[in-house]
Amino acid sequence: DHYAIIPGDTENSKLVYRITNEDETIRMPPPFSNLSLNDYEKQVLIKWIEQGAPYEAHWSFDPPEKPAIPAISNKDWVKNDIDHFIVKKLELQGIQASPEATKEKLIRRLYFDLTGLPPTVEAIDKFLTDDSPGAYENLVDELLASSAYGERMSSDWLDVARYADSHGYQDDLERTMWPWRDWVIHAFNSNLPFDEFVTWQLAGDLLDNPTKEQILATGFNRNHKITQEGGVVDEEYRIEYVMDRTVTTSKSLIGITMECGRCHDHKYDPVSQTEFYEMFSFFNQVDEKGRIEYGEIPEPYLEINDALIAEELPFIHKPDSIKELKVMVMEDTPDIRKTHYLNRGAYDAPDKEVAPGTPEAILPFNDQEPKNRLGLANWFLDEKNPLTTRVIVNRYWQLIFGRGIVSTPADFGNQGALPSHPELLDYLAVSFRENDWNVKELIKQMVMSATYRQSSKITDEALQTDPENILLARGPRYKLPAEMIRDNALAVSGLLVNKVGGPSVKPYQPKGLWQETTGGGGGTLTRYIEGDGEQLYRRSLYTFWKRTVPPPSMMTFDTASRDFCEVKRQKTSTPLQALVLLNDPQYLEAARVLAGNILAANSMSTDERVQLLFRTVTSRYPDEMEMEK
Numbered sequence: 291d292h293y294a295i296i297p298g299d300t301e302n303s304k305l306v307y308r309i310t311n312e313d314e315t316i317r318m319p320p321p322f323s324n325l326s327l328n329d330y331e332k333q334v335l336i337k338w339i340e341q342g343a344p345y346e347a348h349w350s351f352d353p354p355e356k357p358a359i360p361a362i363s364n365k366d367w368v369k370n371d372i373d374h375f376i377v378k379k380l381e382l383q384g385i386q387a388s389p390e391a392t393k394e395k396l397i398r399r400l401y402f403d404l405t406g407l408p409p410t411v412e413a414i415d416k417f418l419t420d421d422s423p424g425a426y427e428n429l430v431d432e433l434l435a436s437s438a439y440g441e442r443m444s445s446d447w448l449d450v451a452r453y454a455d456s457h458g459y460q461d462d463l464e465r466t467m468w469p470w471r472d473w474v475i476h477a478f479n480s481n482l483p484f485d486e487f488v489t490w491q492l493a494g495d496l497l498d499n500p501t502k503e504q505i506l507a508t509g510f511n512r513n514h515k516i517t518q519e520g521g522v523v524d525e526e527y528r529i530e531y532v533m534d535r536t537v538t539t540s541k542s543l544i545g546i547t548m549e550c551g552r553c554h555d556h557k558y559d560p561v562s563q564t565e566f567y568e569m570f571s572f573f574n575q576v577d578e579k580g581r582i583e584y585g586e587i588p589e590p591y592l593e594i595n596d597a598l599i600a601e602e603l604p605f606i607h608k609p610d611s612i613k614e615l616k617v618m619v620m621e622d623t624p625d626i627r628k629t630h631y632l633n634r635g636a637y638d639a640p641d642k643e644v645a646p647g648t649p650e651a652i653l654p655f656n657d658q659e660p661k662n663r664l665g666l667a668n669w670f671l672d673e674k675n676p677l678t679t680r681v682i683v684n685r686y687w688q689l690i691f692g693r694g695i696v697s698t699p700a701d702f703g704n705q706g707a708l709p710s711h712p713e714l715l716d717y718l719a720v721s722f723r724e725n726d727w728n729v730k731e732l733i734k735q736m737v738m739s740a741t742y743r744q745s746s747k748i749t750d751e752a753l754q755t756d757p758e759n760i761l762l763a764r765g766p767r768y769k770l771p772a773e774m775i776r777d778n779a780l781a782v783s784g785l786l787v788n789k790v791g792g793p794s795v796k797p798y799q800p801k802g803l804w805q806e807t808t809g810g811g812g813g814t815l816t817r818y819i820e821g822d823g824e825q826l827y828r829r830s831l832y833t834f835w836k837r838t839v840p841p842p843s844m845m846t847f848d849t850a851s852r853d854f855c856e857v858k859r860q861k862t863s864t865p866l867q868a869l870v871l872l873n874d875p876q877y878l879e880a881a882r883v884l885a886g887n888i889l890a891a892n893s894m895s896t897d898e899r900v901q902l903l904f905r906t907v908t909s910r911y912p913d914e915m916e917m918e919k
Contacts (some may be wrong), residue, residue: 440479458515470509527580568647772847
């Protein structure tokens with residue numbers, strides 16, 4: 291007979307009693323939580339109960355509707371529709387947007403954001419001398435059309451897909467999944483519409499007369515860890531693989547912490563444990579083992595040879611030294627097993643049988659769709675699904691601006707952050723779908739905006755009013771991700787090998803790391819055999835990824851471990867990062883070669899050499915003080 295909230299009855303609503311109580315043992319929030327409500331916040335809650343306590347569904351569970359473009363005063367500043375939403379909020383806050391960044395800063399920003407690489411001095415000079423009205427847009431189009439664009443975009447997707455070159459458990463044996471990575475690069479460079487990009491990866495094998503490319507794409511959901519340890523329970527690990535596919539798919543496409551529903555009803559979002567296992571059932575028809583033997587390639591897999599590459603998969607860069615490839619893919623065996631609700635998530639505690647389904651509060655599953663992964667893909671892409679388009683455009687916004695409109699890209703639920711610009715998020719979400727899921731067009735719209743082109747210089751006032759730049763009154767400013775830090779050093783020194791695709795490579799790494807962590811086996815991955823020649827200087831995207839010992843230099847700079855799906859990396863600054871730059875042989879070699887290149891430049895004075903060195907590394911001319919130092 292006690293209720294936290296009784297609409298219209300503040301006297302008997304226990305919430306009012308608890309938030310206004312002077313007794314610290316009763317008052318909420320409790321003092322030890324370091325949380326508190328001020329008087330205004332308490333009065334708002336009391337007034338809300340007096341008025342009947344109306345309660346709406348969480349904002350992200352209502353389908354996005356395309357809002358009108360806001361009317362603003364500062365029309366001269368804007369470049370496209372994005373800017374109207376940004377300026378509207380700035381005007382309400384009485385804040386001025388920043389002026390446009392210099393052309394040197396813009397070209398460097400664009401190159402890293404769209405290709406993951408720095409501009410050359412020649413590219414900078416060309417841009418600086420191009421005074422035509424379309425110079426900036428031409429540069430954007432050029433970079434979007436480059437092969438480096440697909441590599442840059444793929445780097446982010448590999449985190450989402452938990453891509454690795456090894457299985458991940460104890461002995462951590464080698465696997466061959468790099469042809470799937472070649473496909474991802476190809477998909478981004480060919481601008482495959484995102485709805486097809488998703489459908490092929492979730493259910494390419496279930497399409498009518500699927501091509502080998504569509505089947506290869508399903509490798510997305512075979513990137514999970516697989517064990518070969520003796521003594522494990524086969525069914526326990528098979529269940530773990532299905533769990534992984536369920537969680538990865540939901541996290542990457544709808545930003546909901548579905549894993550909370552494995553053991554119990556979700557405590558914060560409207561996802562029951564039954565609904566979790568209904569989603570789980572879509573991925574439960576693969577005829578696979580929980581434990582594989584040493585050297586075994588987990589079934590099902592796609593066999594790839596020279597003839598198939600020539601006929602259907604020309605984007606796969608298979609070296610002549612490899613005769614045939616076997617890449618794990620998805621393939622359902624109809625009615626191979628029933629799916630059961632698992633008590634407390636335990637593999638050996640099956641309860642009631644469940645059928646394929648989706649969380650009702652998000653969007654009921656369409657009974658007209660096939661109850662398989664293809665039907666699930668269509669559910670994610672349904673225009674009534676309130677989450678998918680929001681989640682995806684938010685992650686691309688994060689990619690370009692360093693922070694999502696929703697700063698918790700993995701959680702669009704009740705425990706996630708509210709969007710800083712909700713109308714803009716919905717505008718982009720609906721536009722993305724209306725524009726046929728065109729990723730390059732979405733990215734271009736973002737980088738063409740005046741919001742993106744702003745100077746990132748921080749004033750004292752801005753530092754006080756908006757230190758995290760949530761309102762976007764200045765340009766994005768954040769540390770490069772690990773891959774770009776290494777690739778930048780290789781590129782400016784001239785060491786970088788610009789070769790797309792192919793098997794993973796083994797650049798410099800401290801000796802003995804793999805031996806220290808290898809258990810009783812390890813196979814080809816017992817010892818780290820460093821590559822040579824061009825293998826040392828490929829882009830970081832192609833670095834061999836052993837799950838139990840990821841590349842140490844990149845891990846120091848906050849890469850994801852690839853054990854599980856990640857949609858946002860940590861951003862840290864530690865002394866160890868500085869030590870890597872000062873001691874890692876890759877950076878030392880790059881510095882030595884760069885210096886040699888500058889010294890070898892003919893007919894240059896010392897000042898000219900210093901200036902060229904500075905421009906090569908920073909993409910801008912040094913000022914007078916910098917030259918003196």
